[in-house]
Amino acid sequence: MAKITFKFEDGSDVHFFASEGENLLDIARDANVAIDAPCSGNAACGKCRVKLLSGELDSKKTSHITREEYDEGWRLACTSKIIDDIEVLVPQSASAYKSRMKVADLSSADEVAIFEDAKKAIQEAGIELKNSLEIVEVSMAVPSLDDTMPDNERFVLALKKIVGNEVLITLPYHVIRILPDKLREGDFKLKALIRRATKTVFVYDLFTLNEKVTVGGLAIDIGTTTVSALIIDMFTGEVLAKASEGNGQIQFGADVINRIIESTKPGGKERLQDAVIKGTINPLVRQMCKSIGISTNSIYRMCVAGNTTMNHLLMGINADPIRKEPYIPAFYKTNSFYASDVNIDINPDAHIIVAPNIGSYVGGDITAGTLTSMIWNRPEFSLFIDLGTNGELVFGNSDFLMSCACSAGPAFEGGDISCGMRATDGAIEACVIDKETMEPTFEIIGEEGTKAVGLCGSGIIDLISELYTTGIINPKGKFVREGKRVVHDENGMGSYILVFAESAASVKNIEISEVDIDNFVRAKGAIFSAIRTMLTALDFTVDMIDDVYVAGGIGSGINMKNAVTIGMFPDIPLEKFHYIGNSSLSGAYSMLLSTQAERKTYEIARNMTYMELSTVPTYMDEFVACCFIPHTDSGLFPSVTLK
């Protein structure tokens, strides 16, 4: 038995015991030590770097660790096996990718603006902001020796006086259980929270007349990388709490394919489901409820928007058929799920509304996001782009909608990039490089004085754009200028050092390498080639696009001009671009609040055509042409010029 000591940059440590031959990344998972492994531990991403402080590890050689770094003690956790007692340093950068929980401060109007906008937009489209939850007052005669009707019959009879005699009333177990106490506590006068449909009423909860009642709803966006959630007031739509956290499944891989593969291993479905529910959603919900002083039982409905794979893994349902021809999900749309089915820590009778998937790779995040983009409600032709781990596009107007998906990979959220991270505290979100000195200036997310930890998506766009327009890299992404910030390793691979280690909140330089640039260029190429392929199929050209709505976790700092410069977005007037934030979450918010908005989303999903890019013969050529900065055909980007 070997003693493993994980040390952290803040001076704390964690001890754990392991056997000889055990994998260090597996041990970290067991010990609950967050070490990112977007590639699922296949030595592909180089994110799980740790520094051996004492003892020995049996580690494989990897291109992610230079000889010099190896001598300093750097190892990849995923390729290291235990020999004996060790101490390892887990740098902050090793868990920058899976972010910690963040409960938003709602006193800032920015935090709730997109939900206010979503509410206003759907209301303007004539959609009623109303759902089927309702509170009614129910009064009964107090029982006596001459009136010995049991509690449930007495209550149902009184409720029928309000909702109608012909209505079928369901008092579920959880309500009958509290019924005798509540009736007597309230002297046979109660408020009941009900779901009212034409011929049925479901009773969710009971309160005495003077009890303060919060009827909460949970809107949740389950991203492959990040889970974001809201608690709202189901009657007013007010956002009561907002929080986000990295998806706990990240330890099993950064993309849906790696997660699906992991889920097919013995116990895998349960592990993935636990990681997102027990490991992510339930702590988020509890934290949010605590912050506003309500019981988790006060959340009576939930709406989840996520991609098709996330929806399946959330429910513990085999997602393997999604990745194998003919790519069949278990469901697009279902109303069969309840909180108690999967032990989500809200009211057990809470119904889980799932924003509908429309294909294996266009999921509820996109249908909910399309609802929020309002592109379905305008005659103008709009392009909706969701920049997630998968990139999804929807193009159309009030007459038609076409969608497609491309595998951009996790680069937009900082994955696959050696110093990449999510758009959270410590992330460089914007930067400018002086053409002459090659010195950068940049902006870091967080309070004044926050040190840089890494680069988020918008920061990478800026950095690549600046490196290109200053001539430091060429259209192929190779370094062509020399300077103190441009270094080359023993294999000749170039890197640009944005922040030297001594100024960073990290033990190593914050830099971007040719491999990183290549990864990012492939991601942006996937997006632009998808746009071109879809428009071409519809006989459209980019100049016919009236508006572009950009959504996703890339961050509100995205510089549209730079995104055009690197050839990620079409070269059209910048005023046509609108960043709409997390439209998956704002769509879930609208579906939760309004039954008509929920139905509208089903209608949008039903009417949306899905185009499978991989079956379009020209797509691959298009993609290859896009893997340049900005494009092999520079005529497509007339506005792009060097500094």
Next chain:
Amino acid sequence: MAKITFKFEDGSDVHFFASEGENLLDIARDANVAIDAPCSGNAACGKCRVKLLSGELDSKKTSHITREEYDEGWRLACTSKIIDDIEVLVPQSASAYKSRMKVADLSSADEVAIFEDAKKAIQEAGIELKNSLEIVEVSMAVPSLDDTMPDNERFVLALKKIVGNEVLITLPYHVIRILPDKLREGDFKLKALIRRATKTVFVYDLFTLNEKVTVGGLAIDIGTTTVSALIIDMFTGEVLAKASEGNGQIQFGADVINRIIESTKPGGKERLQDAVIKGTINPLVRQMCKSIGISTNSIYRMCVAGNTTMNHLLMGINADPIRKEPYIPAFYKTNSFYASDVNIDINPDAHIIVAPNIGSYVGGDITAGTLTSMIWNRPEFSLFIDLGTNGELVFGNSDFLMSCACSAGPAFEGGDISCGMRATDGAIEACVIDKETMEPTFEIIGEEGTKAVGLCGSGIIDLISELYTTGIINPKGKFVREGKRVVHDENGMGSYILVFAESAASVKNIEISEVDIDNFVRAKGAIFSAIRTMLTALDFTVDMIDDVYVAGGIGSGINMKNAVTIGMFPDIPLEKFHYIGNSSLSGAYSMLLSTQAERKTYEIARNMTYMELSTVPTYMDEFVACCFIPHTDSGLFPSVTLK
């Protein structure tokens, strides 16, 4: 911290640590050492006798322990507090009352005879032996790139071809979860277990075509003292397994009132619910399933028959209003309960059918029992008597049914009787006393050579009857003859020793005292006075009774003649008496198997009038007159003579 050692007669022991001042009975409960406490630990029943082997206990004096016994080390656990380390002997008799689990050997026709009879009887009454469960074969086209409908839609579409297009189909979570795997395993041809109603179909489970399928149902009788259960084949009605065990709630009191009081303490509802579900029902179900090699998930429906309090405590619902004027239960009838609500270890979607209560003290055990007695289907006037911890009576015919309940106490099942026990191995179930020698001969339940542990209800009836007809006791139950088997304690209280300790499977004599006789006489008096009061109210006399059906756990060994002799049953021709066993369980069996039988039980419950004896002014006088052997008015028992 004191070390407590519980020693058992078989030589085993259990160690436990406790603090000074802790109650020994509470410690035994925590240590999972079975010590009966039918009086709920109030020093009233004297059942929790243990023998101090070493150390000291701070024990209160009690009339249940003689000075001599005290000197030998006997103490009541409920009145003893810890001072320091002790060793105590827990005799077998201290846990004879709460019986251990017994899985029946179904090769004996006797074990299933009452269910065969019940099936035949309801069939003869024109009731269809059919329930709503059904297995249908569902075939689908195998998906392809041109036919990418998701699994759930594909399945529902195929099922609608069988059940009709207009039918609303529910695929619950547990089914969607297995759907992708089952479809592919079965090559898109499956068997589905469904519940089919007019406009709805609920899908319970899926199987491949060549999978062997058992569709099990669980019938369960939750008695205050004993829980009995069956697993049946839902299609054929065959009894697949049968078992019984003492109700785990017994540690919280023998009767419903003590249990209700216990349940009102903090955490009490949960403790009582856990005791019967986790402590009794789930082990029974798992053991039965194991014995027949099926998964607990293969049980898709459950029917429970129990008294009103048992139904409430099973569901963890406040039962306190039942015992307080105006005596209002939370429900008589409900279809809101599912196995997953209360974690009963069967299929989580299994519906729990509850045999309907008709009042606070006439519950589902009686309505189910009435169904099985078939008295509702005959023109003759019949009396149905269920001898449980509560005694319940139903009188009537196909035109009317009247019921009442009396608190007989646990004496019929061996409670309140110092050497009483349930009708299980080691119980003396019958006895005869020679008038001259006063020597007894008796029969013991169990294999040849089983030693006597105590007396069950039928044995007590025989013993009191024999003591009376041989003149050993007088009509007041006092000992009036002398002999080596008749002893008197220091207070002059007489006892008859049926088995001397050296011949018994116990460390003390098996005997019956004047206090025991008095307790039993009050129990039989409660029954007979209830019969008289109800008949009088209806303007009937005992000679107008055509048939008497006796049910309950008193044991098939009940000697009707002796029951008449002691004045428990009316003095009518013996051929009119029929022992029908556990009619609550056979009623639950019928309700589970047949939807029409279930409905018939609701109809019986609706049409049954309840008579509250405590509001009849003459009942108390009647009861006092019945507390003699056989009765103060011996003219009511003309056939009773001394030997």
